[in-house]
Amino acid sequence: MTLRPRDIVDFTFEAPEGWYDVELLSEDPRGDWPERFAATLDAGEQAAGLTAQLRALQQVLHAEDPTGGTRARVYIPIPSAGVLNAYQTFELLQLEVDDSPESYLAATDADAAERRPGYETLGYRSWRTAHAVGELVGFTHLTALADDDAGDALLEQRVVFAIFPVGSAQAFHTVFRSGFIGGFDDMVTDTQAIADSLRVTLGEFA
DSSP states (O other): OOOOOBOEEEEEOOOOTTEEEOOOGGGOTTSOHHHHHHHHSOOGGGHHHHHHHHHHHHHHHHHHOTTSOSEEEEEOSOGGGTOOOEEEEEEEEEOOTTOOHHHHHHHHHHTTTOEETTEEEEEEEEEEEEETTEEEEEEEEEEEEEETTTTEEEEEEEEEEEEEETTBSEEEEEEEEEOSTTSSSSHHHHHHHHHHTOEEEEOOOO
16 A cells, blocks of 8 residues: 655754844734844844845845745844845745656756856756655755846855655755855855754644
C-alpha cells in the first residue's frame, strides 16, 4: 500500500542574531511598522534611514505576493551602521505528483542562463545534498538588475534553497537576497546553516 504524502503543519528554523521578522503590509493596517521596529533597534542617527529601507522592503514584498502567504525576515546585524544587509523570504510549495529534487534541480539549471531586458544572472552554481528531514537543492547567483535612473546595473546576490521532507506534500522554499557587498562572511555558507536547521512537523494521514 502506498501512503499519501502528508501536509507540513508546522516548521521551525534557527534565527541567528541580527535576523528579525518582517511585518507585511497586509498585517500593518496603520502603516507604521517600519517606525515601530526601527525604534526598537540601537540605530541612533541611522534610524530614519533604516525606516526608509524597511518601508521600501515592505512594498517590494507586497508587490511580489499581495496575499501575504510568503513570509519574510530581515538581516540587520549592526543597526548603528544603518544598513539592511539582506532579507529572506520563505513559503511552502505544493508538490505535484512528478515534482522531486531531481526535477527542481533540472528546472533551475535550465533557467541558469536567463537573460531578458533589465535582468541577467551571473556566476550561477547549484548543488543537491541530504538534509535532516529529506533532501535539499540549493543554487546561487548574482542578479544584475538595470537601474534606469543611474544608467547602470544593481548587483544582488541570491541564495535559494528548496527542501523536500520525506513523505511531505510540500517543499519548503526560501530565498536570501543581498545587495550589500560584505553583508556576510560567506553568504552561501551562512544561509546554508539556516536552511540546515529546518525541522518540520507533518500532519496525520488523510
